[in-house]
Amino acid sequence: MKKMRQIVLPLAILFIGAGSAYATNVASKSAKAEIPGWKIDLANPSAPCVMTEQQCTTDNTGFVCTVSDASGVHDLYQTGCETELFRIP
Secondary structure (H helix, E strand, O other): OHHHHHHHHHHHHHHHHHHHHHHHHHHHHHOOOOEEEEEEOOOOOOOOEEEEEEEEEOOOOOOEOEEEEOOEEEEOEOOOOOOEOEOOO
16 A cells, blocks of 8 residues: 555656646647737828738737738737737747
8 A cells, every 4th residue: 555655646746747737838828819900001191000800919929910902011010000019820
Protein backbone atom coordinates (compact mmCIF):
# COMPACT_ATOMS: atom_id res chain seq x y z
CA MET A 1 0.00 0.00 0.00
CA LYS A 2 2.81 2.42 0.89
CA LYS A 3 4.64 1.56 -2.33
CA MET A 4 1.49 2.30 -4.37
CA ARG A 5 1.06 5.66 -2.65
CA GLN A 6 4.67 6.57 -3.50
CA ILE A 7 3.96 5.97 -7.18
CA VAL A 8 0.37 7.25 -7.52
CA LEU A 9 0.72 10.52 -5.60
CA PRO A 10 3.57 11.99 -7.71
CA LEU A 11 1.81 10.90 -10.91
CA ALA A 12 -1.44 12.53 -9.79
CA ILE A 13 0.40 15.78 -9.00
CA LEU A 14 2.14 15.64 -12.37
CA PHE A 15 -1.13 15.18 -14.27
CA ILE A 16 -2.87 17.94 -12.32
CA GLY A 17 0.00 20.33 -13.10
CA ALA A 18 0.03 19.42 -16.79
CA GLY A 19 -3.75 19.83 -17.01
CA SER A 20 -3.61 23.24 -15.35
CA ALA A 21 -0.84 24.41 -17.70
CA TYR A 22 -2.83 23.24 -20.73
CA ALA A 23 -6.01 24.95 -19.53
CA THR A 24 -4.14 28.23 -18.95
CA ASN A 25 -2.57 28.07 -22.42
CA VAL A 26 -5.92 27.43 -24.13
CA ALA A 27 -7.58 30.26 -22.21
CA SER A 28 -4.90 32.79 -23.15
CA LYS A 29 -5.06 31.87 -26.86
CA SER A 30 -8.84 32.18 -27.03
CA ALA A 31 -8.89 35.55 -25.23
CA LYS A 32 -7.70 37.47 -28.29
CA ALA A 33 -10.48 39.76 -29.39
CA GLU A 34 -11.41 40.29 -33.00
CA ILE A 35 -12.64 43.81 -33.66
CA PRO A 36 -13.72 45.55 -36.86
CA GLY A 37 -11.16 47.83 -38.45
CA TRP A 38 -11.78 51.49 -39.24
CA LYS A 39 -10.17 53.26 -42.22
CA ILE A 40 -9.48 56.94 -42.84
CA ASP A 41 -11.61 58.26 -45.72
CA LEU A 42 -10.44 61.77 -46.62
CA ALA A 43 -13.19 62.06 -49.25
CA ASN A 44 -15.71 62.49 -46.42
CA PRO A 45 -14.44 65.38 -44.22
CA SER A 46 -17.48 65.38 -41.92
CA ALA A 47 -16.82 61.75 -40.84
CA PRO A 48 -13.34 60.70 -42.00
CA CYS A 49 -13.22 57.51 -39.89
CA VAL A 50 -15.28 54.74 -41.55
CA MET A 51 -15.90 51.22 -40.22
CA THR A 52 -15.01 48.25 -42.49
CA GLU A 53 -15.97 44.56 -42.53
CA GLN A 54 -12.34 43.47 -41.98
CA GLN A 55 -11.71 41.86 -38.56
CA CYS A 56 -8.39 42.71 -36.85
CA THR A 57 -6.71 42.41 -33.45
CA THR A 58 -4.93 44.80 -31.08
CA ASP A 59 -2.20 42.19 -30.42
CA ASN A 60 0.95 43.02 -32.40
CA THR A 61 1.33 40.10 -34.83
CA GLY A 62 3.94 41.94 -36.90
CA PHE A 63 1.54 42.55 -39.80
CA VAL A 64 -0.62 45.67 -40.08
CA CYS A 65 -4.29 45.00 -40.80
CA THR A 66 -5.28 46.45 -44.18
CA VAL A 67 -8.25 46.60 -46.52
CA SER A 68 -8.36 47.24 -50.28
CA ASP A 69 -11.09 49.16 -52.10
CA ALA A 70 -11.49 51.26 -55.25
CA SER A 71 -9.44 54.11 -53.75
CA GLY A 72 -6.47 51.87 -52.78
CA VAL A 73 -5.07 49.96 -49.80
CA HIS A 74 -5.80 51.40 -46.35
CA ASP A 75 -4.28 50.64 -42.93
CA LEU A 76 -6.95 49.91 -40.33
CA TYR A 77 -7.38 51.44 -36.89
CA GLN A 78 -9.53 51.14 -33.77
CA THR A 79 -12.63 53.30 -33.37
CA GLY A 80 -11.59 56.94 -33.77
CA CYS A 81 -8.79 56.02 -36.22
CA GLU A 82 -6.00 56.60 -33.69
CA THR A 83 -4.64 53.16 -32.69
CA GLU A 84 -3.31 50.89 -35.45
CA LEU A 85 -4.64 47.34 -35.68
CA PHE A 86 -2.92 44.12 -36.72
CA ARG A 87 -3.82 41.21 -38.99
CA ILE A 88 -5.17 38.08 -37.30
CA PRO A 89 -2.81 35.15 -37.99
